[in-house]
Structure formats: structure tokens, C-alpha cells
Amino acid sequence: MATTIPTTLPPVASHYPDRPQFQGFMKPGRVEGEVQNLEVYGKIPDDIDGTFYRVMPDPQFPPFIQDDPWFNGDGNISAFRLKSGRASFKQRYVRTEKFTREREAQRALLGKYRNKYTDAVEFKVRTTANTNVVHFDGKLLALKEDAPPYAMDPDTLETLGLETFDGQLPSLTFTAHPKFDPATGEMICFGYEAKGDGTPDVCYYRVAADGKFLETVWLVAPVVAMIHDFAVTENWVVFPMIPQVCDLERLKQGGEHWQWSPETPFYVGVLPRMGAKASDVRWFRHPNCFPSHSANAYEDATGNIVFDFGLSEKNVFFWWPDAQGNSPRPETLHSQLTRLTVDPRSESLELTAANVSVLQMGNSEFYRVDDRFATKPYRHVYFDLMDPALGTDFGAIVPQLGGGYPLYNSLGHLDIETKHTEVYFPGRTHMVQEPVFIPRRGSTVEGDGYLLALVNNYATMSSELHLLDTKDFTKAQAVIMLPLRLRHGLHGNWVDAAEITK
Numbered sequence: 001m002a003t004t005i006p007t008t009l010p011p012v013a014s015h016y017p018d019r020p021q022f023q024g025f026m027k028p029g030r031v032e033g034e035v036q037n038l039e040v041y042g043k044i045p046d047d048i049d050g051t052f053y054r055v056m057p058d059p060q061f062p063p064f065i066q067d068d069p070w071f072n073g074d075g076n077i078s079a080f081r082l083k084s085g086r087a088s089f090k091q092r093y094v095r096t097e098k099f100t101r102e103r104e105a106q107r108a109l110l111g112k113y114r115n116k117y118t119d120a121v122e123f124k125v126r127t128t129a130n131t132n133v134v135h136f137d138g139k140l141l142a143l144k145e146d147a148p149p150y151a152m153d154p155d156t157l158e159t160l161g162l163e164t165f166d167g168q169l170p171s172l173t174f175t176a177h178p179k180f181d182p183a184t185g186e187m188i189c190f191g192y193e194a195k196g197d198g199t200p201d202v203c204y205y206r207v208a209a210d211g212k213f214l215e216t217v218w219l220v221a222p223v224v225a226m227i228h229d230f231a232v233t234e235n236w237v238v239f240p241m242i243p244q245v246c247d248l249e250r251l252k253q254g255g256e257h258w259q260w261s262p263e264t265p266f267y268v269g270v271l272p273r274m275g276a277k278a279s280d281v282r283w284f285r286h287p288n289c290f291p292s293h294s295a296n297a298y299e300d301a302t303g304n305i306v307f308d309f310g311l312s313e314k315n316v317f318f319w320w321p322d323a324q325g326n327s328p329r330p331e332t333l334h335s336q337l338t339r340l341t342v343d344p345r346s347e348s349l350e351l352t353a354a355n356v357s358v359l360q361m362g363n364s365e366f367y368r369v370d371d372r373f374a375t376k377p378y379r380h381v382y383f384d385l386m387d388p389a390l391g392t393d394f395g396a397i398v399p400q401l402g403g404g405y406p407l408y409n410s411l412g413h414l415d416i417e418t419k420h421t422e423v424y425f426p427g428r429t430h431m432v433q434e435p436v437f438i439p440r441r442g443s444t445v446e447g448d449g450y451l452l453a454l455v456n457n458y459a460t461m462s463s464e465l466h467l468l469d470t471k472d473f474t475k476a477q478a479v480i481m482l483p484l485r486l487r488h489g490l491h492g493n494w495v496d497a498a499e500i501t502k
Helices: 097-105 248-252 394-400
Strands: 033-035 039-042 050-057 075-083 086-093 132-136 139-143 150-152 159-162 187-192 201-207 213-220 236-240 242-245 266-272 282-286 290-299 305-312 336-342 356-360 363-368 380-386 410-415 420-424 430-439 449-457 462-469 476-481 492-496
Touching: 050 132, 050 430, 075 139, 132 492, 187 236, 213 266, 236 290, 236 305, 242 290, 266 336, 290 363, 290 380, 305 363, 336 363, 356 410, 363 430, 380 430, 410 430, 410 449, 430 492
Parallel strands: none
Antiparallel strands: 033 086, 039 476, 050 075, 050 492, 075 086, 132 139, 139 150, 150 159, 187 201, 201 213, 236 266, 266 282, 290 305, 305 336, 336 356, 363 380, 380 410, 410 420, 430 449, 449 462, 462 476
16 A cells, blocks of 8 residues: 655654653553563462453654644554463554554654544544454454454464454444453444544444344434443443534544533433334433443343443543633542443433432542453442552652653452452552453352552553452552563453463
8 A cells, every 4th residue: 555645744753752641651662572481579370371461552653743642652462471370471563554554654644633634644444443452253353442443363463454344344433342241252332423533323233252243223422422431231231422522624624533512411322232223222411521431330120220430520531621722630630430320211311410329439440340240230340549648659750650640559449339448559659550350260259360450660660560369459469570661551351361262
């Protein structure tokens, strides 16, 4: 595929912009390769046998957009293999169309985040595949919600190509947070802006474990807004809409894809999971707020939908302000694990304070559960937590942070039944990334297993993996040292070895 560089572009940059998101711990690493026999302090239990896959935005070239957000970088997949008490590491970029064409041109060609009108060349699929990575039907799927997935080999991390499920994929977009039925292996998915940028169309689809599409439902949302995550119960699908809205004319004028809309309600779409028609969707309304990641959802004994997720009163994506340029200071943001209870049969679409309760008061995000209990009543939830009282040395961290405000300095475990929270604090110069849960081999008890998380060490400017046993949550079972620094990532998942070899 030939690449033509317009002569009107600025000169090729020889270094990354002097902006916080490209400096300190966030300096792009651009590493591909592998490291065997990582150093381990403590002991990796012998019953752990699998791979932790995660993805980070890691731009291979300096952008020509000077204040490019950090999450507009190329998707770089890390694979941490744990077996027989040992750990190894492998990392490769997703060979997206963007990546390969920029490598050929030896410069950045992509413009603003999700704005094709600012690109140097025309892309067929302009995704960076940098938000999540899941394992499905023998392949890794590298995901970003603006395009179809890219398929990769789980062992070699070789990119196999754009994944359209043998031509079955009905929409132009695919969620970064597909859900999986633990009993059947079914993958439940959707795409928003499913007919292209600025369109209100939402496409919902279910995919059998063998990759066959089971049904497709096309919906029209009340506003063109972000639906980053969603939730699934046994009989329902829940679409929480973030009041960051898209306007096609703004895009054509070179503006941002997203703009905070304080006038827009927090919409919650509810759709039957199976056998639905477009007319079956109901868009409940709640006063303006910011829903973040989902923990889990299920139906209670009365048939109500119980949906647990992070909720903030303010615009968490503060770098996309409202039309007047207003946005909250990052240090004022506070997201809490919140429970929303919705009667899907209610005649009223208005949600009030009576529908909402806070499960955990701390400033938290990136919620994970024992996935064997997804879509069902559950008791245990794990998450990133910020508690300034724990003793973090903010003075040492902030100069190396790479912009923004220190996010999460600990891992939390909430027992929903007892309301007790356990906290793991990794150290005074550490910040945590999203955890993953690993079930203990042979156990069917919810929450019996391990928690694994990538941790930033700002004193050594390198990355570590911290492994916790859920039976002794407040201290590390093992700390696995990496001889390099991995940028802050977004999402990842644990895949048991038995799943990869099926």
C-alpha cells in the first residue's frame, strides 16, 4: 500500500513533544522482544499456569499533533507467561494499517484522536488497537472501540489481520469491552457510532464460542455519545452512555471527537439479551454524571437489574472540556463503586437517587471480578484505589509521572456482603495499573485465587508485576521484576494455559 506524504505537513519530528504525556514514566518505550526468567522475589505458586495479556498505547513515532493524548499511541501487547513458578515476558506491536503505513513512511501519519479529517493520508481502518486484548476462539483480539478487532497469535503475538469473523461483523465498530458468558463461552458485543463517525447507531450482537454470530440488533441512541463499557445479565444488556458527545461538523473543522455536555443526561440503555427487536430498547435517564468501568451486573429475586460500576459527578475525561472550555481540575475527581438498580419493566424512564447506592466510598476504578461469576449475583470485587493517607511519596513521583495527577496507589478488595475493604499498598514510590483475577486451580469458590497487577515503580523507573493471594490480600505473594519500563496501559486479561491449547 503506497503512502503519499502531503507537502503541507510540518517537518518530520526527530523527538517526542516536550509535553508531560511524552516524558517521565510516559516516555514511549517502543520495545519489541522477549525476556526469559524474570527475577522473582517471593514465590509464584505452582498451580498458576497461564498468560497475562495487556495492551498499552505506545506511539512508534512522534505525533505531528503536539498535544496528542497519551492514549492515541499504537497498541503494544505485553504477554507475561507464568508457569512452574517462573515468569517470562514477550511484547509486540499490533500490525494495524496505521502502524504498517507509518513504519513504511518513517513518520506519523495519523492526526487527532478519532478525527480522520486531520490525518496526513486516508486510512481504510485508522484504529490503533490499543485499549484491550481478549482471547476468543483460539485468537487474541486487540481492541479499540472505533474499529473491528485485530487478530493475533496467542503464542507468537504475530498479527493475523483484521478480524471480521469470516465476514459476519455487521458494524464498523466493535466494543473494547466484550463480555463472556462463563457457562457457554458466548461473547456479547456491540459497536457504537456503528455506521461511522457521528452516527447515533448502536449495533448489538452475540457470538457463539465457535465464532458464529447468533443475532444482531440495530438501535438508535438518543445522543451520539461514548459507550466505553457495558454490562450483561442473564436476560438483559445494559448500555451506560458517558455524556461526552460527538458532532460531525466539529470533526470536519478539525475539532475534537468528544466534548463534555453538562446538559446531557446520563442515559442507560436496557435491551433484552436474546431475541430483541430495535423497538425493545429503553433509554433510562439519570442526572448528568460520568459512568466509568463496569464491575458486574445481574438480576435480583424481583427481576430488577443490579448494575455495579464506577460513577463520578464530574467529567473524568477532563482533557475534553465542555463547549465553553470548562473542565474539572484532575485532583478534584473522585469515582466511587456504585450500584444502580433498574426495574426494566418500569413505566417511568427517570432514574433518581433512590436507584443509586454507593458500595465503596474510596476513589476507585478498573473494577474486576471472578469472571466465573459474571452476569450472576456475586460477592467479591477488586479494583485500583487512591488513598493519600497510605504514605505515598508524591513529591518523588510527580516529577516522573508523565502529566496529570497521580491516579491509584493501591489495590482494593471489597466483600460486598460484609462491606469490608482490604487494601494492598505496594510501596511509597509505586502506582498500580488494572488488576486481573486468577482462579485457584481446582477451586470453585468465588474469589479464591490470586490478583495480578502491573505496578509502576517511580524510584527505579521500571515496571513490576505484583501477585497477591486473595487469602492474604494485604501483602505480595511474589514481586516479579521487569528490566524495563512499560507505559501506563489500559486493559488486559488473564488466560489460563488450558484455554490457549484448546
